[in-house]
Amino acid sequence: xxxxxxxxxxxxxxxxxxxxxxxxxxxxxxxxxxxxxxxxxxxxxxxxxxxxxxxxxxxxxxxxxxxxxxxxxxxxxxxxxxxxxxxxxxxxxxxxxxxxxxxxxxxxxxxxxxxxxxxxxxxxxxxxxxxxxxxxxxxxxxx
Numbered sequence: 001x002x003x004x005x006x007x008x009x010x011x012x013x014x015x016x017x018x019x020x021x022x023x024x025x026x027x028x029x030x031x032x033x034x035x036x037x038x039x040x041x042x043x044x045x046x047x048x049x050x051x052x053x054x055x056x057x058x059x060x061x062x063x064x065x066x067x068x069x070x071x072x073x074x075x076x077x078x079x080x081x082x083x084x085x086x087x088x089x090x091x092x093x094x095x096x097x098x099x100x101x102x103x104x105x106x107x108x109x110x111x112x113x114x115x116x117x118x119x120x121x122x123x124x125x126x127x128x129x130x131x132x133x134x135x136x137x138x139x140x141x142x143x
Contacts, residue, residue, distance in 0.1 A: 046059075060102035066094070070094045073090075074094070076131040077131060082116045082120045088124065092124075100121060106118075
């Protein structure tokens, strides 16, 4: 006889108790194994990885002009996350938006180039466009 049977545990409830204990053990093991691991995407730095001509062909701006634009609006841009939970820093948001605006390709193609989703590209374009539009008084002069 089992140890617990000495405590006057009814036989039908003993079976139920054992099954619950087994299920709890299986669930705990499953939860232990199923830890979500953050995937860090290896996103290249176009300022370093690309030559000047390739950078201009991709973004339609020179590196120094792009750097100035990033410095100008990065304080207004929040660090967003893509669908995998990987943060998209402000400088990458500007690069994504300018590349999308510069060559007019589909957002999903731009997302593939920068390892982000199409919706992330759309959010980057919207936030960068708003930040640039807020500076229209400074840079746009009518005669």
